Each structure stands twice: as structure tokens, then as C-alpha cells.
Amino acid sequence: MARIRILQYPDPRLKTLGKKVDLVDEKVKQIIADMFETHYNTDNCAALAATQLDFQDPLAITVIDFSQHKNEPLCLINPEIIDRQGEQFEAEGCMSVYPDHIHERVKRAERVVVKALNEKGETIEFSAEGYMAKCLQHEIDHLNGLLFLDRLSLLKRELIREKIRKLLKR
Numbered sequence: 001m002a003r004i005r006i007l008q009y010p011d012p013r014l015k016t017l018g019k020k021v022d023l024v025d026e027k028v029k030q031i032i033a034d035m036f037e038t039h040y041n042t043d044n045c046a047a048l049a050a051t052q053l054d055f056q057d058p059l060a061i062t063v064i065d066f067s068q069h070k071n072e073p074l075c076l077i078n079p080e081i082i083d084r085q086g087e088q089f090e091a092e093g094c095m096s097v098y099p100d101h102i103h104e105r106v107k108r109a110e111r112v113v114v115k116a117l118n119e120k121g122e123t124i125e126f127s128a129e130g131y132m133a134k135c136l137q138h139e140i141d142h143l144n145g146l147l148f149l150d151r152l153s154l155l156k157r158e159l160i161r162e163k164i165r166k167l168l169k170r
């Protein structure tokens with residue numbers, strides 16, 4: 001297994017779209033193992049998307065585990081949101097956007113229904129709410145080339161850019 005470097009904003013590769021997985025073969029399973037290895041070796045990490053990692057052709061895969069003991073791994077391949085309801089407005093951070101410094105509230109659906117493949121290549125469909133729903137929306141955004149910053153108002157985004165400029169100078 002190998003740890004993969006996490007791309008950092010404003011790396012333009014963070015806008016890459018995750019490539020759809022046709023077949024969950026050994027190569028894909030190795031990528032998933034590397035993603036979990038990276039996840040579990042990164043402090044305060046709730047989830048990672050392949051498009052925020054230093055892969056040459058990132059696949060549409062996300063790994064999630066925000067359990068206290070880091071023993072509830074969830075891997076989703078080609079995930080998509082097929083239904084959303086309600087609204088939440090909670091703070092988010094991102095391992096690719098100065099996670100120790102930048103947190104901002106983002107409008108998200110309170111409940112989502114997600115369809116994906118699991119690690120065995122089986123189609124799964126499930127609903128989630130609250131923190132998990134927020135997390136799923138954040139990760140699926142990554143796989144579509146979007147950061148949570150892209151969900152903020154222009155004014156908020158400009159303030160955050162300014163904050164990042166100052167961080168970069170340090």
C-alpha cells in the first residue's frame with residue numbers, strides 16, 4: 001500500500017472530473033486500499049475523493065470514515081445523488097483547503113439518497129442525513145471538480161482567498 005499526496009488549493013487539478021469506473025478489478029482495489037491508507041494517516045480526515053489526490057487519471061471513487069475509532073470504512077465508486085431533501089447550513093473544511101485554518105458554512109441538502117457501486121462492484125443505494133449527508137455532498141462535489149469554496153457567495157470566497165494569500169505569505 002502507498003500513501004498518496006493530497007493536492008492543495010489552488011492546484012488546478014482539483015477541478016478534474018473523476019473518471020467513471022467500469023470494472024472493479026484488482027487495480028481499482030489497489031487504488032481504494034491506497035486511498036484508505038492515505039485517509040487513515042491524515043489527521044482529522046473524514047473523507048477523501050480520488051480527484052483531490054495525486055493520481056494521474058483519478059477515478060470516481062471516495063473513501064469515507066469519520067467514526068471515532070476509524071473502523072467504519074465506506075468506499076463509494078461512481079457515486080451520484082439521486083434525491084435530495086431539506087436544507088442544512090453547517091461548517092465545512094477540506095483536506096485540500098488549509099484544513100487547520102479554513103472552515104465555512106455551506107448550504108447543503110439535509111438528506112440525500114446516493115447510488116453507487118461498492119468495493120465488490122455491486123450497485124448500492126442508501127439514504128443519509130445530517131453530517132453523513134453533508135460529507136457525501138462534499139465528496140461527490142470533489143468528483144465533479146468542485147470544492148466547497150465554489151458553493152460560497154462571491155464575497156465569502158473573496159474573503160477566503162484573501163485569508164489564503166496571507167497564509168501563503170507566512
Ligand code: NI
Nearest residue numbers: 093094095096
Ligand atoms: Ni474536501
